[in-house]
Structure formats: structure tokens, C-alpha cells
Amino acid sequence: MSKTAEILCVGTEILLGNITNTNATFLSQELSALGFNVFHHTVVGDNGGRLAEAVDHALARSDLVITTGGLGPTYDDLTKQTVAAALGLEMELHQDILDDLIARWERRGQVMPKNNEQQAWFPKGCTIIPNDWGTAPSCAIEKDGRTVIMLPGPPREMKNIWTRYVVPYLSQKQDEVLVSRYCRVVNIGESALEIRLYDLLKNSVNPTVAPYAGGGETMLRVTAKARTKEEAFAMTVPVVQAIADECGDDLYAVDRDSMEQVVSDLLRELGFTVSVCESITGGLIAGRITSLPGSSDLFECGFVTYSNRIKQAVAGVPAETLEQYTEISAETAAAMAEGTLARSGSSVALAVTGVAGPDDLPYAEAGTVYVGLAGPLGTRAYRLEMLRSRDRNYTRNLACVKALDALRRYLLEIKRG
Amino acid sequence: MSKTAEILCVGTEILLGNITNTNATFLSQELSALGFNVFHHTVVGDNGGRLAEAVDHALARSDLVITTGGLGPTYDDLTKQTVAAALGLEMELHQDILDDLIARWERRGQVMPKNNEQQAWFPKGCTIIPNDWGTAPSCAIEKDGRTVIMLPGPPREMKNIWTRYVVPYLSQKQDEVLVSRYCRVVNIGESALEIRLYDLLKNSVNPTVAPYAGGGETMLRVTAKARTKEEAFAMTVPVVQAIADECGDDLYAVDRDSMEQVVSDLLRELGFTVSVCESITGGLIAGRITSLPGSSDLFECGFVTYSNRIKQAVAGVPAETLEQYTEISAETAAAMAEGTLARSGSSVALAVTGVAGPDDLPYAEAGTVYVGLAGPLGTRAYRLEMLRSRDRNYTRNLACVKALDALRRYLLEIKRG
Numbered sequence: 001m002s003k004t005a006e007i008l009c010v011g012t013e014i015l016l017g018n019i020t021n022t023n024a025t026f027l028s029q030e031l032s033a034l035g036f037n038v039f040h041h042t043v044v045g046d047n048g049g050r051l052a053e054a055v056d057h058a059l060a061r062s063d064l065v066i067t068t069g070g071l072g073p074t075y076d077d078l079t080k081q082t083v084a085a086a087l088g089l090e091m092e093l094h095q096d097i098l099d100d101l102i103a104r105w106e107r108r109g110q111v112m113p114k115n116n117e118q119q120a121w122f123p124k125g126c127t128i129i130p131n132d133w134g135t136a137p138s139c140a141i142e143k144d145g146r147t148v149i150m151l152p153g154p155p156r157e158m159k160n161i162w163t164r165y166v167v168p169y170l171s172q173k174q175d176e177v178l179v180s181r182y183c184r185v186v187n188i189g190e191s192a193l194e195i196r197l198y199d200l201l202k203n204s205v206n207p208t209v210a211p212y213a214g215g216g217e218t219m220l221r222v223t224a225k226a227r228t229k230e231e232a233f234a235m236t237v238p239v240v241q242a243i244a245d246e247c248g249d250d251l252y253a254v255d256r257d258s259m260e261q262v263v264s265d266l267l268r269e270l271g272f273t274v275s276v277c278e279s280i281t282g283g284l285i286a287g288r289i290t291s292l293p294g295s296s297d298l299f300e301c302g303f304v305t306y307s308n309r310i311k312q313a314v315a316g317v318p319a320e321t322l323e324q325y326t327e328i329s330a331e332t333a334a335a336m337a338e339g340t341l342a343r344s345g346s347s348v349a350l351a352v353t354g355v356a357g358p359d360d361l362p363y364a365e366a367g368t369v370y371v372g373l374a375g376p377l378g379t380r381a382y383r384l385e386m387l388r389s390r391d392r393n394y395t396r397n398l399a400c401v402k403a404l405d406a407l408r409r410y411l412l413e414i415k416r417g
Numbered sequence: 418m419s420k421t422a423e424i425l426c427v428g429t430e431i432l433l434g435n436i437t438n439t440n441a442t443f444l445s446q447e448l449s450a451l452g453f454n455v456f457h458h459t460v461v462g463d464n465g466g467r468l469a470e471a472v473d474h475a476l477a478r479s480d481l482v483i484t485t486g487g488l489g490p491t492y493d494d495l496t497k498q499t500v501a502a503a504l505g506l507e508m509e510l511h512q513d514i515l516d517d518l519i520a521r522w523e524r525r526g527q528v529m530p531k532n533n534e535q536q537a538w539f540p541k542g543c544t545i546i547p548n549d550w551g552t553a554p555s556c557a558i559e560k561d562g563r564t565v566i567m568l569p570g571p572p573r574e575m576k577n578i579w580t581r582y583v584v585p586y587l588s589q590k591q592d593e594v595l596v597s598r599y600c601r602v603v604n605i606g607e608s609a610l611e612i613r614l615y616d617l618l619k620n621s622v623n624p625t626v627a628p629y630a631g632g633g634e635t636m637l638r639v640t641a642k643a644r645t646k647e648e649a650f651a652m653t654v655p656v657v658q659a660i661a662d663e664c665g666d667d668l669y670a671v672d673r674d675s676m677e678q679v680v681s682d683l684l685r686e687l688g689f690t691v692s693v694c695e696s697i698t699g700g701l702i703a704g705r706i707t708s709l710p711g712s713s714d715l716f717e718c719g720f721v722t723y724s725n726r727i728k729q730a731v732a733g734v735p736a737e738t739l740e741q742y743t744e745i746s747a748e749t750a751a752a753m754a755e756g757t758l759a760r761s762g763s764s765v766a767l768a769v770t771g772v773a774g775p776d777d778l779p780y781a782e783a784g785t786v787y788v789g790l791a792g793p794l795g796t797r798a799y800r801l802e803m804l805r806s807r808d809r810n811y812t813r814n815l816a817c818v819k820a821l822d823a824l825r826r827y828l829l830e831i832k833r834g
Contacts, residue, residue, distance in 0.1 A: 290699025304719025
């Protein structure tokens with residue numbers, strides 16, 4: 001019998017629309033994957049009365065209540081004391097946490113402001129959950145068959161605490177485990193994929209298969225439920241295989257986080273280094289590759305050649321190429337890649353040039369993007385298939401994914417000999 | 418006296434985390450701008466009992482309830498009948514809407530499925546709101562001093578109906594408007610800022626002042642309420658001035674979106690171009706500057722010099738500097754900036770080098786970052802004050818903000834002569 005869960009987010013900034021409640025999205029996905037039925041999201045501001053009412057409602061109807069926000073050091077951070085009051089619990093000081101807070105401030109050469117002390121007060125009898133990414137520790141309380149877990153509001157802290165501490169804590173309470181696997185697909189849109197995988201999607205029960213689109217790719221989540229992790233994993237295998245058979249090389253990753261991760265794996269496997277030369281993406285491709293720990297083994301050099309003058313001076317693009325074909329051309333992309341390969345001394349070079357918009361150029365529409373590759377297979381350059389858009393950031397991010405995908409296919413070809 | 422509003426979103430797909438509730442964000446912003454106090458967001462699934470409970474709670478505590486979702490043609494679209502029942506209203510068929518629906522289907526050469534008929538049933542006495550972008554019309558009901566407005570779930574339909582029909586409908590009911598202004602502060606944390614601005618924050622009523630932290634900065638929102646926009650804006654002026662007096666140059670922006678926006682404004686004002694040389698941030702600074710439309714006027718060239726070999730070959734850092742001081746040093750940051758200035762021909766150059774982690778280097782801890790600047794004021798380089806962290810992405814993003822802030826201060830000094 002599945003337990004019910006409720007997500008209660010505390011923060012006036014959400015009610016004002018200053019931030020979108022992505023915490024609720026993340027927690028909903030995670031709780032569903034753990035086998036909980038999420039029946040309510042609630043958001044209230046930093047207001048004692050309304051928070052107390054929301055906590056009462058949540059405790060009356062849900063087995064598990066996850067709160068986010070209101071754990072900070074300021075007078076309007078009220079979550080812990082409000083939950084404690086609703087459960088009839090007193091607050092108590094944890095001297096070790098207070099000492100740790102004071103020490104943190106001292107290490108920065110500062111005296112802890114008095115108001116920070118409240119971060120060391122917790123409902124009596126709770127389980128403290130460490131916060132390795134911020135100052136406010138979290139906590140979990142169990143009482144009368146109800147569990148309340150209080151997490152900080154900043155998504156980075158919340159997600160890290162969730163993954164490291166809360167998932168193991170909740171998993172031990174469930175008699176079934178869920179295993180989810182993620183299949184990432186490029187070049188096939190969500191609805192086209194849904195048509196091609198119709199039977200798999202429509203009739204999926206255990207494992208379930210659900211598609212998500214975003215960031216220029218489509219993700220399929222395959223989730224199986226069983227008594228053990230091993231059993232659940234085994235149930236996903238034929239489903240993942242069926243997806244692989246249908247998608248071929250457009251399925252770029254299973255159980256890997258991102259395109260840059262897959263490209264980095266391939267580079268490492270081949271013993272290659274890469275350099276990039278970016279115009280339209282303005283450094284974002286380099287930024288993605290170097291986001292991964294250990295990327296300094298693979299990535300040596302990036303050029304952001306935004307002007308034509310710099311395309312010549314830095315990447316060695318011939319003036320005639322720019323004159324004859326303009327900077328928005330396969331010829332320029334090829335020259336950028338060749339110049340970058342020569343000047344960086346890396347194994348392979350990736351180049352990208354295009355029009356981000358919102359405005360068109362006289363000779364090329366916003367959303368036009370060319371990619372260039374240079375390396376052991378020789379030089380290649382072509383126009384990327386992009387969805388037409390005047391949204392600058394959308395186009396830049398899509399160009400990143402598609403350019404990295406072009407590099408992935410180039411590397412795959414080398415790997416396969 | 419401001420009225421209270423509540424946003425009630427209906428849809429199991431939100432509770433599963435399949436979609437993020439951006440409707441709530443949009444409606445919160447819009448309602449705040451119209452002078453409503455949004456005190457609750459609630460999400461429930463397509464379930465009659467839980468929806469009825471949520472509607473009861475909402476009607477008991479809010480003057481205005483906006484619902485999204487549950488207006489479609491299928492058996493689990495329950496919003497209209499549930500709201501009607503909660504208000505003690507019967508449903509009635511609007512024959513003209515039914516005829517229109519049938520005609521729509523006929524124009525597509527199809528017979529309307531029977532279940533679509535429910536889209537023509539509405540609570541008795543409601544005001545119909547046309548849906549020019551989809552099949553499900555919306556409606557508004559007023560009863561016993563409460564107003565309920567029911568909107569469709571798809572964001573495009575919802576936003577269009579909101580803007581064209583609901584805003585005029587609600588504006589005529591409001592006699593006050595809100596104006597919010599955003600003050601962005603670096604180098605002063607949220608709790609330190611709260612102490613320094615204690616009186617302003619604690620006693621703020623109209624305008625209200627609220628702090629938010631995130632992404633290496635603190636934002637103060639100043640919101641005033643008055644009968645006209647002009648009057649409300651005028652009320653914010655002395656408060657923003659008080660914040661400026663307290664924060665000095667640490668207040669980097671008022672009513673501007675981001676650090677890169679402020680830096681770009683300064684560059685444009687000075688008629689400058691900028692180049693960057695990035696190690697730890699791996700292209701992210703270039704990526705931020707070029708995220709802005711028109712950045713090609715300001716930004717020409719970026720280097721991502723990840724290896725020491727490339728720091729020498731591309732940015733011209735002397736081998737002796739790297740040997741004597743290592744690449745994690747003010748000396749190397751200075752040499753990177755000078756080399757980039759010389760090779761790019763731009764007015765000013767920004768360089769950044771450091772250890773992103775998660776692992777330390779033998780000679781420098783993760784989170785150690787140096788910035789270098791070269792330009793009309795000569796070369797400067799120093800260690801950035803960073804919060805110690807092993808989170809690679811956190812450190813990289815904080816380094817971006819702090820490095821851009823260093824450039825901002827350099828440009829400000831030039832501007833002030």
C-alpha cells in the first residue's frame with residue numbers, strides 16, 4: 001500500500017512569482033520514484049499563522065510531509081518551530097551544531113551574528129540531517145505515524161541533502177524499491193518518439209515508460225518496481241534494449257547525465273584531447289565540458305571568436321573565406337575548426353558559428369547554425385538542423401547540444417574504426 | 418485594503434513532477450502587479466474529493482481564487498462542477514457554446530465526441546470568458562464577496578486569456594497598484610545585510626523590503642502600494658536611496674537583471690570592448706556576456722586556457738611565472754590579463770584562474786580563485802573572497818559573479834576618472 005506524501009514549500013518569493021517552484025517538481029519526481037503518492041503541493045509565505053494552518057492540513061491528510069524553505073537565520077524563518085508546535089513538541093538547542101556554526105564564521109574571520117543561533121534549535125526528538133552545502137541543517141521528525149522532513153529552500157542545498165541523506169532514510173521505510181533509468185535521445189522530438197514507441201509507452205505498467213522533452217533533447221524514464229534493486233533493474237533491461245533498437249545512434253545516453261558527459265567518456269576512451277572554437281555559443285560549450293570534474297585531462301583550449309577580426313587573428317580563418325562565404329557558413333566553421341586544431345595541438349577540434357538572434361543578419365536568419373569538426377577523420381562542416389526560434393538563449397543552448405552531438409558522432413566513427 | 422488571492426492548480430502531471438508549475442509563477446507576478454496579496458498556491462490532482470477540499474479551503478480564506486486546469490473534455494476534468502458545488506450553484510448548458518463547439522469539429526470534418534459537451538456546461542450565473550486559443554472557454558463567478566476565475570491549464574491559452582480578458586476584468590475591481598524594484602548586492606551576505614538594514618527591513622510596511630539570497634548575491638525587493646504607478650514608484654525612491662547609502666558600490670544594480678547586464682552597460686557607456694581569459698570558469702564568463710543581445714559590439718574575444726601549455730601559447734603567460742608562482746596565483750592572473758589585452762586588441766581584459774574542485778591541488782585548495790584585470794588603469798590582480806566549497810559548479814558560478822564584479826569596479830573607477 002503506497003503512502004501519501006505532500007510537499008509544503010515556504011517562501012514569500014514563490015508567492016510573488018520571483019522564483020518558480022522547481023523544488024516541488026524535483027521532489028515530486030523523486031517521491032514518485034520512491035513509490036509515494038504525491039497528492040498535494042502547497043506554498044505559503046513566511047507567515048506564522050498561514051504556515052501553521054498549512055502544516056495542520058498536511059499532517060491531517062498525508063503520511064509524509066516534505067517542507068522546503070524557512071530554515072535560515074532570519075526572523076521570518078519559521079518552519080522548524082511551526083512544525084514543532086503542530087506536533088506538540090518543544091524546541092531544544094543542539095550545542096554541537098551551535099559550536100560548529102560559530103567555528104564556521106570564525107574560519108572566515110568573522111563573528112557569527114546572533115540571529116544565526118536559531119539554526120541550532122530543533123524540535124525535540126528529531127533526527128538531524130547534515131547540510132554539507134550550506135549553514136542550515138535539516139531535520140526529520142516521526143510522530144503518530146507521520147513523518148515530516150524539513151529541507152532548506154535553495155535548490156542546490158535541497159537536492160544534495162535529498163540525494164545523500166533523505167533518499168536512504170526513506171528507502172529503508174519502503175518495502176518496494178523503484179529503479180529508474182534514463183534514456184536520452186537527440187534528433188527525435190517528443191511526439192515523434194511517442195508515435196514510434198507507441199506500444200511501449202501506452203501499455204507500460206511495470207516498468208513504466210514516460211517521455212520528457214526539454215533542452216533540445218527527449219528523455220525517456222524507465223521505472224521498474226520490485227522487492228530488490230537487482231530485480232527492478234533486470235526488469236528495465238529489455239525495455240531499454242527496445243528503445244535502443246528503435247533509436248539507434250539518436251539514443252545518445254543511458255544512465256548518463258548529459259551530452260558533455262558522453263562526449264567526455266568517448267574522449268577519455270580514445271585518449272583524445274579536444275579544443276573548441278565558438279562564435280554563437282560564446283563559451284558555453286567550453287563551459288559545459290569543463291563543468292565535469294577531471295575535464296583538465298581532456299580539455300586544453302577554447303577560443304571565443306566573436307568578431308571576424310578575432311576569427312582571423314585567433315583561429316586563423318582566411319579573410320577570403322569570410323569575404324566569400326560570410327562568417328555564417330560551413331566554410332567558416334571548417335576553417336575555425338582547422339585553425340583551432342593547428343593552434344591548440346589537440347586531437348580533435350569543434351567549431352560552431354551562427355546567428356543567435358533575436359534579430360536576423362541581412363544574409364542569415366536567426367537560428368542558422370553551422371558546425372565544423374577537424375581531426376583524424378579530416379575536416380567536416382555542415383548546417384545543424386535547428387528549430388527556428390528568435391529566442392537567443394534557446395538557440396544558443398540548442399546549438400550547444402547539437403554541436404556536442406556532432407562531435408559525439410565524429411568520435412563514435414573513430415571508435416568503430 | 419488589499420484583497421487576498423490564491424492560486425489553485427489542478428493536474429496530476431504537476432504532482433508527478435512531469436511539468437513544473439510555471440502557471441503559478443506567472444499568475445503570482447500578475448496578481449502582485451494588480452495589487453493582490455497572494456497568500457497560497459495549492460496543487461491537487463484530477464481527483465474530485467481532494468479538489469473539493471482544496472476549493473473549500475480556498476473559498477474560506479481568499480477573496481479571489483484563480484484556478485488552472487481541469488476544464489477539458491475528459492472525465493477527469495472536474496473544476497467547473499466542483500467549484501459550482503462548493504458555491505451551492507447548479508450547472509447549466511450554454512447552447513450557443515455547444516453549437517460553436519460542434520461547428521468547430523465539423524469544420525475539421527469530424528463529429529464532436531460526446532464527452533466534449535461538458536465544455537458547454539457552466540455554473541449558473543457565471544461570466545463566460547472566451548478562449549480564442551483553445552476549445553475550453555473559461556469563466557468567472559462572483560458570490561458572497563468571493564470571486565473565482567477558472568482558466569485552462571495549457572500555459573499559452575492561460576496567459577492569452579489572462580492578458581486579454583482577465584486583467585481588464587480584475588483591474589476595474591482594484592483601487593491600488595503595486596510597484597516592485599530590485600536592488601542587487603554583492604559581497605554582503607543575506608544575514609549581514611539584514612543586520613545592517615535592520616530598521617528598514619523590520620519596520621517596512623509600505624514600501625515593504627524583503628531580502629533574497631542566491632547565486633553569490635543578495636537581492637532586496639522594495640515594493641510600494643499606491644493608487645497610481647507614479648505614486649508607488651515615488652514611494653520606493655527614498656528606500657532605494659537608503660539601501661544605496663548603506664551598501665555603496667556593493668549595490669551593483671537597481672532595476673537591472675544581472676551582473677553581466679551592468680558590466681555591459683558600463684562598457685557601452687565607456688565605448689570599450691572587453692576580452693576574457695578563463696581557466697577555472699572555462700568559458701562561462703564569455704557565455705554570460707554573450708548571452709545579451711547586441712553583445713557583439715562589446716565582446717570580441719575569449720580564451721579558455723585550461724592547461725598551462727595553452728596559458729603560455731595562447732595567452733602569453735611566461736613559463737617562469739607559472740614555474741615560480743604556479744597557475745593558481747595573482748601573478749598568473751595578471752599575466753593572463755596582460756597577454757589577452759595585447760593579443761585581442763580590446764580596451765580591457767579580464768582573467769580568472771583557480772581551483773574548482775572537488776579535489777584540492779597539492780599547492781591550492783578547491784575554491785581558491787584569482788582575478789586579473791588589464792586596461793587603461795594598468796594591471797591589477799588579487800585573490801577573490803570566496804565561500805569555501807567543494808561543489809565544482811557552485812565555485813565556478815560564484816567565481817563568474819565575483820570576477821565580473823571585479824571588472825565592474827575597474828570600469829567604475831575609469832568612469833569616475
